[in-house]
Amino acid sequence: MSKLLIKNIKTLVQVREVGILKVSGAEMKELPCIENAWLAVDNGLIADYGSMDDFPGIEDWKGLEIIDCEGKIIMPCYADSHTHIVYAGNREGEFVDRINGLSYEEIFERGGGILNSAKKLSEATEDELFEQAMVRLKEVISQGTGSIEIKSGYGLSLESELKMLRVIKRIKDLNLLPVRATFLGAHALPLEFKNNKEGYINLIVNEMLPKIAKEKLADFIDVFCEQNYFTPDETEYILRAGTEHCLIPKVHAEQMSHFGGIQAGVACGAISVDHLEFCNDTDIEVLKNSETMATVLPGAAFFLGLPLPPARKMIDAGLPIAFASDFNPGSCPSGNMNFMMSLGCVQYKLTPEEVINACTINSAYAMNLSHEVGSITPGKKANFFITKPISSYSFIPYSFGSNLIESVYLNGVKQ
Ligand code: NIG
Ligand code: FE
Numbered sequence: 163m164s165k166l167l168i169k170n171i172k173t174l175v176q177v178r179e180v181g182i183l184k185v186s187g188a189e190m191k192e193l194p195c196i197e198n199a200w201l202a203v204d205n206g207l208i209a210d211y212g213s214m215d216d217f218p219g220i221e222d223w224k225g226l227e228i229i230d231c232e233g234k235i236i237m238p239c240y241a242d243s244h245t246h247i248v249y250a251g252n253r254e255g256e257f258v259d260r261i262n263g264l265s266y267e268e269i270f271e272r273g274g275g276i277l278n279s280a281k282k283l284s285e286a287t288e289d290e291l292f293e294q295a296m297v298r299l300k301e302v303i304s305q306g307t308g309s310i311e312i313k314s315g316y317g318l319s320l321e322s323e324l325k326m327l328r329v330i331k332r333i334k335d336l337n338l339l340p341v342r343a344t345f346l347g348a349h350a351l352p353l354e355f356k357n358n359k360e361g362y363i364n365l366i367v368n369e370m371l372p373k374i375a376k377e378k379l380a381d382f383i384d385v386f387c388e389q390n391y392f393t394p395d396e397t398e399y400i401l402r403a404g405t406e407h408c409l410i411p412k413v414h415a416e417q418m419s420h421f422g423g424i425q426a427g428v429a430c431g432a433i434s435v436d437h438l439e440f441c442n443d444t445d446i447e448v449l450k451n452s453e454t455m456a457t458v459l460p461g462a463a464f465f466l467g468l469p470l471p472p473a474r475k476m477i478d479a480g481l482p483i484a485f486a487s488d489f490n491p492g493s494c495p496s497g498n499m500n501f502m503m504s505l506g507c508v509q510y511k512l513t514p515e516e517v518i519n520a521c522t523i524n525s526a527y528a529m530n531l532s533h534e535v536g537s538i539t540p541g542k543k544a545n546f547f548i549t550k551p552i553s554s555y556s557f558i559p560y561s562f563g564s565n566l567i568e569s570v571y572l573n574g575v576k577q
Contacts, residue, residue: 166203166544166574167218168229168236174199174211175237175555176522184455184527185519187480191553193515201236203544206573210540223568227360228389233551234568239308239339240499240521241536242437243528244412244486246313246346246460247298248329249279250286253491266466266493267418275492276316277348283316283326291329298489299333303495303577306567308339308545309536311486311529313384315346319354320370323347327379338571339545342529344412345370345380348392348400359420363396367403376406380532382433383409394422401430410530416440417468427450434484434528438471439463446472446479455528457484460505461494473510484524485517504562514556544574 170180174196185192202209223265233266256269256278262532269275278540283291293310302310312330319321325345334341347366372552375378387397392575401411411430413497417437422443426436436457449456473483483508489497494577499521536541547570549558558566570577 164574165226166229167226168201168203168231169217170214170231171199171201171231171236173235173239173555174201174236174538175195176518177211177538178523178539180505180539180541182523182537183532184482184524186482187477188421189374190477190516191513193518194348195555201538202345203571203574206544206575208538208540208542208544211538224331231548235549235552235555236538237306237518237549237555238522238535238537238545238574239545239547239570240306241309241526241529241531242302242307242487242489242497242499243311243484244313244432244457244488244527245310245488245497246297247302247310247317247497248291248312248314248326249316249491250282250294250493252495253278253522256492259396273353277353279316279491280318280322280350280352282413284319284322286338289328291325292332293328295333296498302487302489302499303339303572304318304567305498305500305565306547306570307497307499308543308547308570308572309341309529309531310339311342311344311382311533313344313346314380315384317350318347318350323370323375324377324379327374331379340477340531340534340543342381342531343379343559344382344384345404345409346373346384346386348385348396350386350391359396362531367402371403372436375409382412384412384414387426388414388418388421395424397423397426398430401426405430407558409566412436416445417462422476424448428454433530436486436488437462439468441471446476446481448506449476449481450479455484455524456481457486457525457528458506458510459486459494460494460502460509462488464505464509465494471511473506473512477512477516482524482527483516483520483529486525487530499559500566501562503559506533507559508562514559516518517559545572547571
């Protein structure tokens with residue numbers, strides 16, 4: 163792999179020492195940067211960086227490609243720790259139904275929502291799902307994403323859950339960017355088990371999980387803990403069954419109501435609890451005594467018109483916060499992390515520094531990848547983007563809806 167030397171970088175953003183895996187509370191306001199910087203990449207990894215005042219002697223570097231970044235900013239790629247990008251078709255019909263007055267819950271109760279996506283997915287081939295997911299993946303890479311978590315959960319049968327997870331494995335095996343796979347069999351109760359929830363939970367625990375673990379198809383296990391979906395007790399039972407197969411827990415928690423998902427997740431050692439619209443003060447205390455990353459999905463709250471998670475309050479209480487897109491056909495049909503940053507600043511009153519930390523180092527932590535990506539650090543993957551000429555990093559969340567990314571590098575290779 164070629165060596166790269168990038169010079170005259172207006173600002174090299176999120177430069178961290180080795181060993182920093184997340185930033186919490188007041189630390190989130192700090193964003194270490196080098197003005198007028200250079201960055202060296204070797205063998206797909208970040209090799210070194212510094213100020214242009216100490217520009218390295220070129221004779222040290224043979225077979226170098228040199229890039230001039232005058233006026234442009236470099237940031238580590240976004241780490242998107244919560245997506246559902248493997249799905250069939252779309253749900254724009256339900257989008258119009260919601261505009262005309264139906265709620266997300268009412269659509270689900272009519273057999274739409276997740277069940278609508280499950281029906282579409284059961285009719286799609288593995289190849290079709292792979293092709294559709296790759297279109298979405300390429301789009302989010304062009305928008306700056308350089309590591310991603312992808313969930314199953316539109317299968318809801320052994321066969322279809324395996325189909326989804328095999329698609330995720332195909333994406334992972336491309337080695338284009340770090341991918342983490344999450345088994346979300348407990349996303350909704352499929353129609354066939356409408357009156358037999360216990361039967362479906364047994365299917366998850368006794369049939370799906372052993373098969374998934376044997377084929378090494380998942381890193382994490384997730385449950386949608388919510389009224390009409392899975393209770394906190396069921397959530398804990400399923401998560402613990404996952405940990406017995408070495409899967410790390412995550413939870414869809416407190417999205418539509420305060421239901422106990424955060425506490426269930428923390429009790430099981432979840433690496434993240436996600437959504438958090440109805441997170442209360444007790445939950446904040448519970449999170450403070452844990453290693454669990456509180457993950458806000460601003461696009462889903464925006465698209466469904468939900469109350470906003472108390473992100474400001476959580477940071478002020480000393481917690482770390484991560485942002486992810488939740489890219490999925492029902493509650494957030496976008497994986498654009500630039501837009502998530504704008505929502506974070508405008509709606510949640512977080513500073514640009516806080517949202518950049520939330521979308522890089524902390525979201526990398528939420529998928530157990532912050533030793534590999536999420537900051538400009540020697541030895542980490544050279545997954546970064548170069549902006550168009552812009553005045554400062556704050557211009558990215560400020561210019562919501564604009565595309566300010568000029569090029570994206572994954573493993574040091576321009577995409
Ligand atoms: O993260 N909350 C549950 N699951 C997804 C939405 C799934 C869907 O509507 O397809 C979410 O918002
Ligand atoms: Fe989700």
